[in-house]
Amino acid sequence: MGGETWAVHMRSALERTAAQSATVALLDEHYSLTRFRRGVVHQNLTREGVTASVRVMVEGQLGQIVATVSGPEAVAGLLDEACALARIGGRAVSERPLGATNGDDVTIDLAAPLPPAAVRRDAIEAMIGHARQRGTVASGAYVTYRTRTSVAVMGGPVRQTITASSYLRTVIESDHASGYAEQLSPDFRALDPTAVAREAADKALVSGSQRTLPPGDYDVVLDHVAVADWLRFLGVYGFNGQAATSGASFLRDVWGRPAVSPLVTLWDDATDPESLRLPFDFEGTTKRRTPLVTEGRIEAPVHDLATAAAAGTVSTGHANSPFGLQLLPGPAPFHWHMAPGTRSRQAIIASMRRGLLVTRMNYTDLSDRRGGVLTGPTRDGTLWIEDGEIRGPATDIRITDNLLGTLERVDAVGDTPRLVYDWWSPMHSYSMCYRVPVVKIAACHLSGASALD
């Protein structure tokens, strides 16, 4: 079914509903997952489906329903159900439209083609083969999405976009360590499976005796994915408009003030072709570049229509996806960018007398969310640096430190950003993604080691 037909169905349903305001979002996904463990593909799945989210206001009361549907013709029935729900709900904060009503109908096709089965197979075999050649074993996944996202607002336009992403990742195990690497791109043709495997294998094969570090403060280089693991929490519990308006954000005392290293400049931009793009949010607000941290100054929270109304400002276009796992209550940055520095990763490592290289984190959380205390263990490539060189693997460690404090102690930023996910990204179509360089943090607090002995 074509985009025009979708738009006709959505608009027709919105014209007939009893709601005083309504927003409809439709997600038509084609998803492919191939997972392999220790050289063998054990899960190979294709998934397709259409899901609708309908949000209405009736007599000032709100209701929401999410449902799998056969197609856009089912939207009218869902609007009726949502209206019935709204009649038992509470009053909205303000009787404002539930979506952005300005602008024209638009369909933006940003999707590169999906990889043919042979390409997917060759990619996985290349990764497994590279690992085998080097006496190691590879586990990993190749994930692709192709998604049509349609958002229709009562009294406003129908906006549609088609997007795609391809994601390769691997953990490679040697007899003494593991290494991790990933590549994420809107276009599968940009992925280099052998390079992914090589990078992970290089880390797994770093020689030298394993060092277990006692707790203390250490200089740490965060590789790209580890930087993403850090930034996620800056977004979810810091820049989140809901946390900000309720006073729970750990950034509450530093809005508009310099609070971190001047080397740190961050922004959110879902329109940058170097990232995964999304031209509008799930309320239909047009996406634009939003500054988050400018040379160390903390800018402002990001908003959807509700949090913007509460804060007396306008939406920044960060209404969260109503689909899938709701790990994130409230609006948050989803398309992170960090300004690169001037030094290569190699030069940063070469400048260190002693410290650690951290590839990725696992199950990071804030042990004190209002205080912004981050705690998380490292995994798959924790390497000991001494006299400017990587000297060997280190036992995975736990970092427990104040998130803002660590960003204040950033004293080097790499010159080459990469597009990555963080550990928590559940690989939904609209997971947080990050185009970030490596970052060095001085005196990061290591609170323990993942060692049985």
Next chain:
Amino acid sequence: MRDIAHRALAAAVQRGVVYASVRVTDVAYRRMALRNTVPGEPAAEHQSGLLVQIQTETGRGYAATTHMDAAGIERAVADARARAREFPFAAPVPAGAGPRGTYATAVEIDPFVVDAEEYYAVMDRAARTALRHPAIRLVEPFITASRVTKVFVDTRGSELEQRLTTCGGGIRVFAERDGHVQRRSHGILQGTHGQAGFEFVSRDDQESRADRLAQEATMLLDAAPCPDTTTTVILGTEHLALLLHESCGHASEFDRASGDELTFAGGSFLTPERRGRFRYGSELVTIVADGSTPGAMGTYAYDDEGFPPRTVPIVTNGRFENFLTSYSTAASAGGGDGGGCARGEAWWGIPLVRMPNLSLQPGALPLERLLEETDDGIVMETPATWSIDDRRIQFHFSSELAYEVKRGKRGRPFRNASYMGVTPRFWGECDAIADEASWTMWGLAACGKGEPMQAIPVGHGASPARFRNVHVLGSR
């Protein structure tokens, strides 16, 4: 649903398979909440679709779809078959005749026919009770209900229909003074839930609980920060439920040990060679998994490979005994008759090894005696945040509420308490477990695992337990 399942299975068989199964799933969900006494935005969800698994001579493939008309079924079957032929994989093929049966949660009051007013009435009484305390600025009670109906058929003749109904909820109470905020809540992350009807929440004494939580949140405003120290810790039952989940439940899932989940969830320090030999905890520690406890969230009659759940001793008197397995992984795990732990989310989730209900067996000591016999330590109640490494060795959990214990008496409260541990060392320091009188089954609505992340309900039972030499931290 049966008709759709059989049509999909017939389409698969027609194309030629060594084995095939079809799971058709329908999920209904509703959530209502209050913000103080004002109703929030009610939400409902309805998902339906099917998952086809096809095993050919060479491999195994899956396809999931929400399109359950003839064309959608044909496409899913073709996709699953194409996937099965892409990569070689020697999946075990279940032998013998498959079971036929039905199962439904025992429900006294159907939560999907209860009027919204009743939901709000239960929450409103709790909210008003909490708001009588002057320092309470915000109360957030919520109630959720879900119904998962699924039909499973396969080429060995299995025909299973299950209807699992859950209900539950929670309450979060926030006290505030001079910009300082403290939270108290009930349950783990998203409250607590049971496989039951609306009676699970309507017969619960939520007003008394709201009153207690409000008192505790107010008290925490004046509490001292928790000191950094190494001391004895007594973990409350809901805190232990989460610790069991993270440090034992996930660690004993065989697909983690075998590397299936290495790229995301991770592996496990419980490796096959450690089975039967490894000292996981002290002699007091016995942890058992089962999928048949009436009313618990991880209960079912058949898993998503068509096998009944089993009662599996995971840790017996401190020794690691068994992995949790699915039929697909049991042969690799060894150890005799395995399986029964395969579950997948909703209509699309590939069945993974998922813990069902996993519980710490109670000890012999009344809780009062356990406290009396503690000279110096800290009690930690509801978990606030948690983090654990990819092999489930080292963890850091924080607690909403902590108390000092001095000479057997509860003393002053502490705020922002947390602790770290190394799993077998921590459980090895367990020197007392309270008796059955304080044993509670907790229900988690959603445990995440897999790529993409699948959320599955699980249950955990525990009595409070005491651990020596614990590294306790305040907020850094």
